[in-house]
Amino acid sequence: MTDIAAHLPPIRWWHSRGVRRFMRHHLALLGFAMIALLVLACVLGPYALPYDSLHIDMRARFAPPLSGHHYFGTDPLGRDLAVRLLMAGRVSLLVGFSAMLLSTLIGTLVGVTAGYRGGWIGAALMRTVDGFLSFPSIFLVLALAATLRPSPMMITVIIAVTSWMEVARIVEAEVRSLREREFVQAARMVGLSGRHIMLREILPNATGPIIVAASLTVARAILLEAYISFLGYGIQPPLPSWGNLLNGAQQYLASAPWLAIIPGAAITIAVTSFNFIGDGLRDALDVRDDHI
């Protein structure tokens, strides 16, 4: 009877097909390349540049871009903008990524539990989500940032706490439909515990939407960090972040516009790139259900 055995090469087709679909999404590919470049530059760049981010050169204050070794010019204290931009990028991207990880974690746990358990537990959790969503998040963030001592860690937590709800909703809806699938019934039949079914059987099938939501959350987190730092409640100088670089630039908009334009461009590039990646991932991962 063994003649009906499968003689197929071990290709994980959804991987290869998903990757292929992502590669076909040119904007997503561009976004991916930009983020890779940005991360590389922020990690390695400061070592390659001749200046330290705190080095003050009083003679070269307000140097415009491409003057001497100051490729992006200098700020009002004569600090090199290029190196400060990359150091700020480290902080901003790190805050963005960590906030994404934390909020995805919270959102996934809440969403999976609410979706799988259902009943009053699910209702209570989802109404909590609705409660969080009904707060104007910017005010919440600002209020929290104003009362708590702002450090990169604290900013990360604040952003995560105000942006996990979307992930929770997406995951809850996905899990609720997966819960009815026969393989979940089969998992109950063989006697697996609820936690095992949630985390090992259902969750792997919900990774697509979670990854998409996560990539969009990074973009949101970077924007939020820039926002609160720009308003002066976020990352405090002398530690640079893209937001507080903008803050420092506002009074010199007319005389030294590059101080605002360059960090602004960095934020725009990072955020659009993450959004493109999110779109690409959505297209690449969403077709997981067309079996064969």
Place this chain on the structure above:
Amino acid sequence: MASASQAVASEDVALSVRDLTVSLPAGMERAHAVENVSFDLKRGQILCIIGESGSGKSVTANAIMGLLPKAIRVTSGSIDLNGTNIVAISPDKLRNLRGRVVSMIFQDPLSALNPLMTVGAQIEEVMAAHDVGTAKSRRSRAIDLLVEVGLPDPQLMYHQYPFRLSGGQRQRVMIAMALALEPAILIADEPTTALDVTTQAQILKLIRDIQRRKGMSVMFITHDFGVVAEIADSVVVMEKGHCVEQGSAEQVLKSPSHLYTRRLIAAVPHLTGKDRNPLEAADRASILKVECLVKTYRSGSALFRTQRIVTAVNGVSFDLTQGRTLGVVGESGSGKSSLGRLLIKLMESDGGSILFEGRDVAGLTEAEFRPLRPKIQMIFQDPFASLNPRSTVGQILTVGPVAHGVPHREAGERARELLSHVGLDSGAFERYPHEFSGGQRQRVGIARALMFKPKLLIADEAVSALDVSIQAQILKLLDQIQRETGVSMIFITHDLRVASQICDEIAVMHRGQIIERGPPSQIFLDPKSAYTRELVAAIPGEQPRGARALAGVNEHRRDTAKNEERS
């Protein structure tokens, strides 16, 4: 031979397909969906195209209707319709032919009907799209059509939305739409597959009556030889995109010449009417005793007084002896699947008791019942949905035993052993479910249920989603497993022919209750209740009494048809 068939006067032929080849996009499992297929649909005849899934029968129908998806193209051959080769003509001209000359009914009437339009509006739309009649004449014609397809109270039906109708009624509406422009050719793509047997019998009769009344030509696509025996004048058998045999229904069914046809016909389950040889079990103890089991579904909210209560299982009692198989048969909505899920406690019952090995498990909580789970296992219906797509077959098989404390290694060894036992090679262990065909996946599902050496197996429509030839293999496997392990089985199915193959005893369910119970010989040859009689009579391709060969039925039908015409 081709020249001979072309010589047949073209007046006799409504539709002629010659050397049709339809290619698939690169990277699919084969290059052509259909290759060099030729057949003629004669005027006023019913031509059945039969084949298993992937045989290209639906692609052929869609090619004729010009409804192929963009990626799939007709690469060569011709489809000759009243002297026009429709492969070559422009989409506009084809649209004009569609509905007027050829029209089509589909397998799933719910997804083929627009949920937001009333039945009447949808029928009128077909006529309006081809500028036929005035608004007023279209309306009266729509009502006439509803009468013609045998829908009760057509005036009321005219204003109904599709979701309010039953499956059979929806299919009647689809037929009314297809008939709206009096087409010369009707293509029916598995129109009865999604329906219950009794409804199927009615729809088949309707199609046959209309075909005869209007002298239409019908191309009927099906996978069921029973249906072929019921309505076909001539038959085309397809396998993997090739036409392997064609001829008159009688000839193909009675003396099939091609090996594949013979194999297919041999695989069709028949009512045996004979009782199964029971196992030589020394132990005649009862393993399961169910008393007055009740399950009600509540929907809506009690608070807003919109609550609806549906009793799915209503006071079901039976017992099952060790090593025996009880078949639970019934139509959709009879509560048979709910019963299965209650027994395995995937759902909580609302009353009654389930005595498993003498212990009432109905009231146990999930935690209390978990240690007993290994003893009762289930084989699920859908081989695609019942295996976690993100787990390897090995993980799927071992995860349960490991959770119950069996060491990884031991579970892995047992899994490999069982895989070869159910007819898969042990390399399957590392693979993912999507790499297997439906039948192979169902084998994995069976292996999973056997991992614990269960005492009771519940098979919920375990072979319904499979092709007949695979179905026969799986039934054989289940029988063999039962003989080796002495496991008791509850076999839930809508297909009486399948039930008659494997069950020692059959319980017929209707509206949540068991209305008749007995050995297959009683149920099929001497049914006591009227409902069972109706159910047995509706089985396509079988005569109600006795298990005569399939082919005889056809002559019988033609004779009665002639008599009807005469009178």
